[in-house]
Amino acid sequence: MSGSAPSTTWRDWLLSDRPQSATQARLGQAWLSWRAFRRNRLAMLGLGLILLLLIVAALAPWISPYEPNVQNLRLRLQPPSAAHWLGTDELGRDILSRIIHGSRITLYIVTLVVVIAAPLGLLIGTVSGYFGGWIDAVLMRVTDIFLAFPRLILALAFVAALGPGIENAVIAIAITAWPTYARVARAETLTLRRSDFIAAARIQGTGSLRIIGRHIMPLCLPSVIVRITLDMAGIILTAAGLGFLGLGAQPPAPEWGAMISTGRAYLLDQWWVATMPGIAICLVSLGFNLLGDGLRDLLDPKRRGG
Amino acid sequence: MSDTLVKRPPNLIGSRLGRHARSLGGILASIAFTFLGLLCITFVIGRVIPIDPALAIVGDRAPAHVYDRAREELGLNLPIWQQFFIYVGQVLRGDFGTSILTGRPVMEDIARVFPATLELATLGIIIGVVFGVPMGVLAAVKRDRWADQLVRVIGLVGYSVPIFWLGLVGLLIFYARLGWVGGSGRLDFFHEGIAPTITGVILIDSAIAGEWDVFRNALHHILLPAALLGYFSLAYISRMTRSLMLEQLNQEYIITARVKGVSERRVIWVHALRNILVPLITVIALSYASLLEGSVLTEIVFAWPGLGRYLTNALLAADMAAVLGATFVVGLVFVGVNLLSDLLYRLVDPRAK
Numbered sequence: 001m002s003g004s005a006p007s008t009t010w011r012d013w014l015l016s017d018r019p020q021s022a023t024q025a026r027l028g029q030a031w032l033s034w035r036a037f038r039r040n041r042l043a044m045l046g047l048g049l050i051l052l053l054l055i056v057a058a059l060a061p062w063i064s065p066y067e068p069n070v071q072n073l074r075l076r077l078q079p080p081s082a083a084h085w086l087g088t089d090e091l092g093r094d095i096l097s098r099i100i101h102g103s104r105i106t107l108y109i110v111t112l113v114v115v116i117a118a119p120l121g122l123l124i125g126t127v128s129g130y131f132g133g134w135i136d137a138v139l140m141r142v143t144d145i146f147l148a149f150p151r152l153i154l155a156l157a158f159v160a161a162l163g164p165g166i167e168n169a170v171i172a173i174a175i176t177a178w179p180t181y182a183r184v185a186r187a188e189t190l191t192l193r194r195s196d197f198i199a200a201a202r203i204q205g206t207g208s209l210r211i212i213g214r215h216i217m218p219l220c221l222p223s224v225i226v227r228i229t230l231d232m233a234g235i236i237l238t239a240a241g242l243g244f245l246g247l248g249a250q251p252p253a254p255e256w257g258a259m260i261s262t263g264r265a266y267l268l269d270q271w272w273v274a275t276m277p278g279i280a281i282c283l284v285s286l287g288f289n290l291l292g293d294g295l296r297d298l299l300d301p302k303r304r305g306g
Numbered sequence: 307m308s309d310t311l312v313k314r315p316p317n318l319i320g321s322r323l324g325r326h327a328r329s330l331g332g333i334l335a336s337i338a339f340t341f342l343g344l345l346c347i348t349f350v351i352g353r354v355i356p357i358d359p360a361l362a363i364v365g366d367r368a369p370a371h372v373y374d375r376a377r378e379e380l381g382l383n384l385p386i387w388q389q390f391f392i393y394v395g396q397v398l399r400g401d402f403g404t405s406i407l408t409g410r411p412v413m414e415d416i417a418r419v420f421p422a423t424l425e426l427a428t429l430g431i432i433i434g435v436v437f438g439v440p441m442g443v444l445a446a447v448k449r450d451r452w453a454d455q456l457v458r459v460i461g462l463v464g465y466s467v468p469i470f471w472l473g474l475v476g477l478l479i480f481y482a483r484l485g486w487v488g489g490s491g492r493l494d495f496f497h498e499g500i501a502p503t504i505t506g507v508i509l510i511d512s513a514i515a516g517e518w519d520v521f522r523n524a525l526h527h528i529l530l531p532a533a534l535l536g537y538f539s540l541a542y543i544s545r546m547t548r549s550l551m552l553e554q555l556n557q558e559y560i561i562t563a564r565v566k567g568v569s570e571r572r573v574i575w576v577h578a579l580r581n582i583l584v585p586l587i588t589v590i591a592l593s594y595a596s597l598l599e600g601s602v603l604t605e606i607v608f609a610w611p612g613l614g615r616y617l618t619n620a621l622l623a624a625d626m627a628a629v630l631g632a633t634f635v636v637g638l639v640f641v642g643v644n645l646l647s648d649l650l651y652r653l654v655d656p657r658a659k
Contacts, residue, residue, distance in 0.1 A: 042459075141336070144345030148644070149637045150599030153617070154347075157633040160621045161351045238570075240468050241603050245618055260471055263405055267474055268482050275478075278471030286466035293462070 043294020057103040066094035068101040098254035109239045116174035121181025129189025139176040146179040159247045169248040170200025188220040230292035233285035348630040367542025379415045395607025402631030412631035423612030426599040433536025464541025473607035488526035490609035497523045531608045537595040546589040550582040591647035
């Protein structure tokens with residue numbers, strides 16, 4: 001019973017109902033969430049896929065059997081074999097190696113989009129929700145206008161204006177991604193802004209921007225993170241779509257969408273060229289979707305049980 | 307930050323009418339605002355473009371006065387807000403400029419290619435609804451059982467697969483290997499131009515003309531791309547149907563119906579389903595509009611001569627007038643469908659007042 005017994009295991013320490021410090025309480029909470037999350041087999045599968053992506057991307061130069069851009073025309077369009085597990089493409093490059101290196105591009109795009117879009121959405125959403133009134137009206141109308149365009153089409157138009165390339169694709173996708181985060185952050189802020197601790201902070205003379213930055217934003221983060229995780233698949237698919245149209249990463253970069261696009265010419269006779277990168281895209285976006293679904297269930301107790 | 311403390315005196319007479327008028331006014335204002343916003347975005351995109359339109363016309367070796375004249379004729383020397391008003395005026399008259407690629411007015415081009423996209427998206431949404439709604443209902447009824455999990459996985463895969471890739475794989479299997487469906491395009495070469503164009507929707511045109519060979523051929527061609535689009539809307543529709551149904555199945559009237567001895571089938575398909583109909587229509591409308599987006603890549607894969615392919619071709623040729631025109635039209639359709647479903651919601655569902 002007593003928490004100070006020397007035989008205390010880590011588990012007991014984490015689950016103690018009388019935590020000695022804020023850190024212990026927080027870790028205990030995290031442990032409980034993790035246990036709930038672990039029960040969701042599909043979500044664990046998603047987590048596994050994402051971890052796999054991270055590991056593959058980190059170790060790409062060491063685990064890929066060949067150089068991704070080295071051509072060998074004598075070995076062009078070879079079917080999958082022991083030497084080339086996923087076959088070779090029209091320039092004799094090893095498809096598996098290209099997919100492995102392509103994971104870095106995917107991760108790069110996704111990370112940059114999130115780094116640009118998430119803070120922007122969070123800021124606009126919290127400011128809009130906290131101040132209300134005409135600021136809210138204007139910001140939300142602007143958000144609505146961006147949401148009025150289908151994502152890919154707006155991104156296409158932006159890339160058309162900015163010119164093809166991976167950075168411009170990132171900017172275009174980020175421009176289409178922030179409104180959703182703004183919506184989520186605003187909804188969360190609306191439930192928070194009337195609460196007592198905000199009123200207390202205000203009475204103490206805390207400035208509005210500080211309240212938003214220090215008190216509201218951190219509490220909005222969990223739902224925004226879930227939204228981002230669910231959005232990742234969409235970002236990856238949009239990026240692959242831009243790549244497929246030749247507007248994303250430029251050759252010879254082993255971007256998965258662009259690889260599918262070149263494989264299209266050989267679809268009927270050399271099916272593996274177009275098919276293999278697509279499987280990689282599917283697995284990664286499925287991973288993000290499963291993970292996001294699991295995280296959402298975790299955050300929203302209504303969806304669990306009863 | 308405080309709510310208004312002064313309460314308005316209740317206006318009993320005509321308050322309902324007033325409320326309707328106010329909400330109508332609000333809707334109209336928001337339409338106008340959104341419309342301007344859409345134009346603003348396309349205008350800004352048109353400005354961002356690094357290609358100087360005047361330079362594109364006169365060439366980079368033209369003397370300065372020729373270049374200046376071209377700028378003047380294009381209105382590029384005017385202040386930016388004035389240019390914007392001119393742009394708004396042109397769009398209101400349905401003038402999106404002339405496409406470099408086809409040499410025709412963009413509006414005419416869009417009117418010509420739009421029926422193909424409409425045909426594809428409509429068949430797609432029909433497939434999505436016919437399969438998606440029953441799947442969602444099934445998932446809700448068999449909650450947390452394997453049927454539910456299966457529907458969930460089918461939906462998640464739909465969210466995760468790149469549509470252009472699935473299209474290629476579909477072509478590989480069902481066209482090249484099995485020969486069950488037609489290849490790319492809307493018709494085989496020797497069926498083209500037989501049925502006169504009336505609506506632009508080949509399935510309807512050929513049926514009107516009684517050209518059943520053409521009809522069958524068109525159906526052969528549209529089946530695979532429409533099924534693909536249908537699958538993608540199915541993913542969304544089945545998920546939303548499930549959560550809407552779950553909400554209803556926990557209500558007391560369902561228990562009452564069961565206690566009264568109403569058959570389970572009737573409880574589900576009549577009592578519960580009727581109550582989710584209104585939000586479900588909104589969901590279907592939204593996914594119908596979003597099929598426009600899905601159709602861009604699908605049309606590329608299947609060489610389908612619709613709006614998506616028009617947009618992409620224009621894009622690759624840096625034909626900005628066409629790109630912006632098509633983008634604007636898509637945005638407009640999107641907003642329009644949103645608005646319609648919103649209006650429907652207000653009209654049909656008494657709780658939404």
